[in-house]
Amino acid sequence: MDFQFLQLEQKQQVATVWLNRAELYNAFNTQVIEELHQCFQHLNTREDIRVVILAGRGKSFSAGADLNWMKLAGQASIAENEADALKLAKMLQSLASLKQPTIARVQGIAFGGGMGLASACDICVASTDAKFATSEVRLGLAPSTISPYVIRAIGARQASRYFLTAERISADKAQAIGLVHEIATPEQLDQKVDEIIQALLLGGPEAQAASKQLIKMVNQSVLTEELLIQTAKHIAHVRQGTEAKNGLTAFLEKQSPAWIKTVE
Secondary structure, X not given: OOOOOEEEEEXXXXXXXXXXXHHHOOOXXXXXXXXXXXXXXHHOOOOOOOEEEEEEXXXXXEOOEOHHHHHHHHHOOHHHHHXXXXXXXXXXXXXXXXXXXXXXXXXXXXXXXXXHHHHHOOEEEXXXXXXXXXXXXXXXXXXXXXXXXXXXXXXXXXXXXXXXXXXXXXXXXXXXXXXXXXXXXHHHHHHHHHHHHHHHHOOOHHHHHHHHHXXXXXXXXXXXXXXXXXXXXXXXXXXXXXXXXXXXXXXXXXXXXXXXXXXX
């Protein structure tokens, strides 16, 4: 696919989506949002892609929204603003709902929408120099479209502080509040990402997609009889799949399951 502000790279079963506006700290505008949405929709159809990495060229992951774009949005009508914000919301949803496991590779700043992108990924690996913030209130705004993903990552209690203060969050603090899974020095960032990739490639792709659906189903529900039935139906469906049967047989026969054959 051809993009102006993104680079899509594939190495065997891993696709890396690079935000490529390094001179503007990978801030996004309407076109960047549209390109990300198209890219995620495309990747969701790819059976040969097992893992998706989201990364930023240059010194930073993403500074969030382009201020010039935000200024234009401020001059637009309510209807135009709603349509614009909905595009961002749908792009984030397309990232969060990818069937493949996703990893945010974060260095430098991840502010506003950049923190939203990191939160929408399944896993976040950050450099020791990474800094996060929901900076919207300092611009007289609110972190509306990113809120479902940030609150999912750090919880409502932590959001009650950082949505209101817009304080910068260090990599260590981000790990402590649940946003970041792993921290590495800038020199070891790619190595840490690769360790997680290798762990992901050992799992069944259909099982991982089903597990992502399971997390969403359970996380948004109260523990009721209905939820118990839903989880029972979920595993019953997964057990009937070819992948599950192959995985169980391979385990019992002390062999590698079929999906690991291409892992190097």
